[in-house]
Amino acid sequence: MDLKELTAFQTILKEGSFAKAAAKLNYAQSTITNQIQRLEKELGFQLFNRGWEAELTPAGRIYAAEVDRLIQHWHYVADQAKAVLQEETGTIHVGMLETHARQIMPEALQLFRETKPGVTCSFVIGNTDQLSTELRHQQIDFAICGEPSDMSELRFEPLYEEKIVFVAAENHPIHDHNHPVKFEDLLQHLMFVGGPTCLYYISLTKQFARHEKVPQLYSVSQISAIPGFVAQVPSVGAVLATTPLPKGVIPVPVDWDPASIPVGLLQKRETIYPSIACEQLKKRIKEVIATHY
Incomplete structure (x- = not known):
């Protein structure tokens, strides 16, 4: 199985026919047909009913529901592998309560820089209400704060409690x-x-x-x-x-x-594949909080 086969299958679903998918990908129709046949052979089941150009089998419908995620995962793994081979760079945008700017983040950042010295950070200090709004608007990657009353689109991982x-x-x-x-x-x-x-x-x-x-x-x-x-x-x-x-x-x-006021990591719920650097910084933050709280 390779990315071209998955892309061919995804394009057939979007375009509605083998012929339109071939035109979209600038392939001969026989190429698309061969790719789907190879994919079916590797999977061990038929994706399309024979005699119908783009009618999915029951197994094909299940696979079709996951193909976008499979392709997304394929790209994610490739990108992360490249990032490991090359020096990871970029900027992580982190929101936090003011107490964390003094007591948690400096130590967590020092630990983080030991493994990710090429990644910079931008810190935003505010209250939970402000930080959850910035998170929804994708102005920050995650936040260390309380649990907002409106949790739509968000996911909260409690780490400790404030008094x-x-x-x-x-x-x-x-x-x-x-x-x-x-x-x-x-x-x-x-x-x-x-x-x-x-x-x-x-x-x-x-x-x-x-x-x-x-x-x-x-x-x-x-x-x-x-x-x-x-x-x-x-x-x-x-x-x-x-x-x-x-x-x-x-x-x-x-x-x-x-x-008690729970404090923890707040992030967008739809973030399926966060960057390795983001996950590493969260890990360091958890370690520091576990030590001090």
């Missing part, structure tokens, strides 16, 4: 409460939170909805900036457990049951 924590300056009155602090005691204080499209913001609003009082909220698009505001403005900040805290800002023990 929401509250922080405040050491001299904030919230620390005068008995610990752990009741959740409702937080609600009387000014609070800095992430942007409305953040998954953890959605989780927080569900908690707020269970109480009569809602805190005065200031939203900050970058969660990593919240501790800086908390250090200067008398307030409480809602951040992720992995968010670095500056000197003078400490966690507030709170009596509540925060929902």
Whole structure:
């Protein structure tokens, strides 16, 4: 079996006859017929009913349903083999949450470069909502983020879970409460939170909805900036457990049951044959996450 035989079969299906397929491929019709006969011999069953130019047999219909994928796989394997023989080059576009830009990606990139030094990377930092949109528009190859509410066209592979924590300056009155602090005691204080499209913001609003009082909220698009505001403005900040805290800002023990936010690899569902380089980078990211989380 070779690619020419598969292509001949695929072209017959698309054109509707042996004659039209021969014209499309610039072959004699006898050449197309011989290619199909060789393919049938190698497969061990007939693809077309004899006496009917392009009427598929039951076995032929099953094979026809997979021929596009077979040809795609053939090209993919050939391309990947060439990439191994030659130095793989190109650019991988990766989206990530800001915490990953500091804590995961530098180490993963260093490991990746040991095997793929010719491949460059372009990193986009954003929240889950932004990254899932860019993924759908094919502006990035994959992302490390949360699981978006709209999973159409996408596939999510969870790798670890994030927790929401509250922080405040050491001299904030919230620390005068008995610990752990009741959740409702937080609600009387000014609070800095992430942007409305953040998954953890959605989780927080569900908690707020269970109480009569809602805190005065200031939203900050970058969660990593919240501790800086908390250090200067008398307030409480809602951040992720992995968010670095500056000197003078400490966690507030709170009596509540925060929902876990799964974080993992997000990619397009239709990506059947991703590049070797993409798969290698994902593998390194998983290794780093497994080590640190």
